[in-house]
Amino acid sequence: TAPRPAIAQTIDPSKSKLQEVLKRGKLIVGTGSTNPPWHFEDRSGKLVGMDIDLSRLLAKNLFDDYEKVEYVIQGSDARIPSLVTNKVDIVVQWMTITPGRAQQVEFTHPYYREGVGLMMMAGGKYKTFQEVKAAGKSAKVGAMQNVFIEEWVHKALPEAGVDQFDSPDSTLQALNARRVDAYLADQSAIRWLMQQFPNRYVEGGYGWMPNSYASAVRPGDPIWLNWVNTVYKEAMMGVDFDYFAASYKKWFGIELTTPKVGFPQEFA
């Protein structure tokens, strides 16, 4: 075959998702509705959470209106198909970046670094990570389904048994029903639960297995990806920092320090 010129696709800006969204007048976001503090319904039935705040920020930067978002609620299984089949403009749904997934979708800048930890019943058999570890084979850990999950658990707890569930509330229920001794979850989720039920659970006091959360878009559209990245970066480092910091405080209880002025920290 003939050698292809180095820049085969000259990018036509008018074909970008960005133009499509602007013309449409609203943003279509794929997300979930059952995973606090990321995306869930509050008592009034409104979707709220960290992922929702980010979606609203995107809308504000597109249309100067936080409300111009249409949420397509979907299960975790649906995150990639709905992008591939063009059902949504972007998926903002606590997506862990993996190189495997990156072969099919393009990830934005990460907006949260997550680790996993253990949570146990306050009156349960074990109260700390160390106790679980010491229990060895006789301890059983419950976790959300994920192909790496056994590997992750065994990194810190080489002998513990693992039970996998397909939703966070099933997993939590397994802990409540004492089907498992400890609940392995994202530390953000554990923090949230501890906050919701102050005396019911105890936290293991150890976190491991860092992984990054980002949004994802359909591959092959650098203009759209770049625009979303710009919004995310300026939320973490620039003009929208106050909004972003307020969300962090609200959902994770984390106080962010104001980015230093001077040399841009991200390139330091």
Added chain:
Amino acid sequence: MTYQFNFDVIFRSFDKMLAGLWLGLWLAALSLAIGTVIGLLAAYGRQSRLAPLRAVVWTYVEIIRNCPILLLIFFVYFGLPELGIFFLGKIESFVITLSIYAGAYLCEVFRAGLASMPARYVEAAKAIGLRPVQRQVHVVLPVMFRITLPALSNNLISLFKDTSLAAAIAIPELTFVTRQINANTFRVMESWLTASALYLVTCYAIAWLLRRVERRYAVIR
């Protein structure tokens, strides 16, 4: 069409899928066996002269048949231990759930079978002097089983399809394995296509086998 199919990642995990399929078959067969016993007892219970017994069986059948099985699985697995009633592993608790579920359906199947049992067979059995239990064992049950065989095979097939719900409590049958592959590769289309082909082929195989059994034991009435 913009999507590029890629089955390689699926076939790398194909042995796991087959193991999941095999497990599902076992769960279905076991549940059918236990469900048959429950269903038979319940069917006789509904014909009982004791009104309270009839009422209990009726309530059991109506509640179980009308409740989504996913919710039943949750109750048995999560609910009973929290209420301090029972403690079982996930496989056991799933088999119990599915058996109770199957029992409710089979109760209706057997009841219909008993009702459509021509009275003349019982009379012929009486006429040669068989005692009540002998009449049930040698005439009523064998004939009823043959009459209900098609319904039994349908039930086995739907039980097999229902084992896909065991994924909800982390039993590694086919659906669970497929979801695992999804979570890893996000090849959702490919993995579900493969899984449904496996389901379809298996259902056909079961149906074909059972039709042979039906033909073997057919009763021309």
Added chain:
Amino acid sequence: MAQPLLRAIDVHKRFGATEVLKGIDLEVQQGEVVAIIGASGSGKTTFLRCINLLEEFHQGEIQVDGERIGYTEGTHRRLGETAISAQRAKIGMVFQSYNLFPHMTAEQNVTLGLIKVQKRPKAEAVETARRWLDRVGLSERRGHYPYQLSGGQQQRVAIARAVAMEPKLVLFDEVTSALDPELVAEVLAVMQDLAKSGMTMLVVSHEMLFVREVATRVVFMEGGRIAEQGPPDALLVNPKSERLATFLGRFHGVFR
């Protein structure tokens, strides 16, 4: 006269409010072949079913071989199921619709009662079954299931099943009416053969030609009572009562 094999004394039977049997008295001696004729609804089938305890009756008494059937005294205390089963085993019954067990071969149909009721060893039961199937001309069909047999063959298996247990009395309820004329002939031949061998039989039939050929005595039932009885030639050719004459109307010219 010897003790009658069957004695029915004033048997009454109701379905709900309607009385179907209004006092049947009948004695049948060992070796007799008694045919019961009568209009539809006159109670013939019901009477046979009472003898075999497939129906309960409400008054009167039935004795078979001197033993009271179904009740310990009057019609108040019904016997237990086990005792009743034992009594039924002494009475054979052949049904209009054959009622063969559809999941068993001809041979298994015959051996079931021999093995489970009479507790005979399996080998002996099979031996007996084969002898009887032979006698009704079905030795080659013993491995066949009922649906593989013609109506006449099924009915002959049913007869073998009943008589193989060597009952004191065999009841036949319209055993030929589901059959076409050629199959009727098959069954008729078997029954005549049995009659000759001295078996006591009670036969309900609508087929007057058949009745005349097989019966030693004919009983005419009418409205739940026995209206007339006598030897076939006398009864069928010269009916005494008006009602029987009407009933036989169509055959009147035939039996001369």
Added chain:
Amino acid sequence: MAQPLLRAIDVHKRFGATEVLKGIDLEVQQGEVVAIIGASGSGKTTFLRCINLLEEFHQGEIQVDGERIGYTEGTHRRLGETAISAQRAKIGMVFQSYNLFPHMTAEQNVTLGLIKVQKRPKAEAVETARRWLDRVGLSERRGHYPYQLSGGQQQRVAIARAVAMEPKLVLFDEVTSALDPELVAEVLAVMQDLAKSGMTMLVVSHEMLFVREVATRVVFMEGGRIAEQGPPDALLVNPKSERLATFLGRFHGVFR
């Protein structure tokens, strides 16, 4: 002689490889009552079903009232469903198993064809149905469903349903063989009444007594062919062929 109402010319019919009708030729005049007798399997039912187009035949031709039935030419071009339905409407048929519509009352069974096929106004159809139900002695039962009627009554409704449409020809297939003698008498009376009124009928029956009473001509079928025919008294009493004599064997003593 007038044009025959029914003319069958060399009718052949196969089921798979076996030829069941091997060339039937028959002419029936207006007002005749022709009985068809013969051994089981000789093709009687099949012939009736060919006339009414419930079976396709493979060779030959059938005409009813001068009109070729079922095919436009030879046996190659079968008529369309609508045309066939129209032809069937001119031929009544009464089945052995009655085949009443179980979800309709006696009256509705009779009016269905009048209203939907003959497009008569409802009131007139009901009027006609009542007249016919009256005539077969069922005026009081017209509101009853089939399961509420006895076999004889059901069969009479079936006859009313067939004749109410005033067909040129009525086919009866063993209409009495599911009935007991008294019910047979009921149906026989109705048929004799119809015969007297000049209706053309083709009657298949195993009941020789019945045949002798009702038929003006008897046709004996044997192995898919018409073997012998003639007036009943001649044919039944003095059969010419050996085969018919054997067939009549059991009745031989009867018809003297």
Added chain:
Amino acid sequence: MFEPGSFLYEAWAARYGLLAGLATTARLSGITIVIGSLIGILGGVALSYGPWPVRLLLRGYVDAVRGIPVLVLILFSYYGLALLGIQISPFTAGVVALGGFCGAHMSETVRGAIESIPIGQTEAGKAIGLTFWQRLRYVLLPQAIRRLLPPWVNTAVEMVKGTTLLSIIGVVELLLATQQTIARNYLVLQFYFAAGMLYVLVNFAISQLGALIERRTAHFRY
């Protein structure tokens, strides 16, 4: 008893969401059952009387759809169709998948019911000159209804239960609405139990309705 965190308080707080979920479940089931029944009647008649190519095609549809778990059908109608360029809402995709599933089962039911009617009925209809459609309309279907009703009710109940699977493509029906409530208050058992009872109630009502119609049409026997 009524403080935040108690079941009654949370249930009251979530009432609109749960009722909306129930309404979606009802609407979905209703539409699905109607569509499925229409497909079923046409499919059943075609399976019994259609020319062989039609029968073959339908047989393929019926057998395939009945051999695949409903969940997979749902994923196909939502994402599979999208791959072919047909974009439909999750609700519509649910209707397509469940309606197709229901239709396959109903076709089989209708075929069975029609074929269980003795051949003599068809012949008697022919003998008085009724055309094909008249026989269907006046003789076969009225009798088939009776045999149809019990399996029809069963399938209807299955459909109601099957709507739970649409939560995966984001149709907020009763189960997903329940899960959304649970995600907020973690009263897992209580809310699953409540949802279960709602399903039982709805389905029980359907069965009772079926039984009522059955009694109404029981004015004849065989």
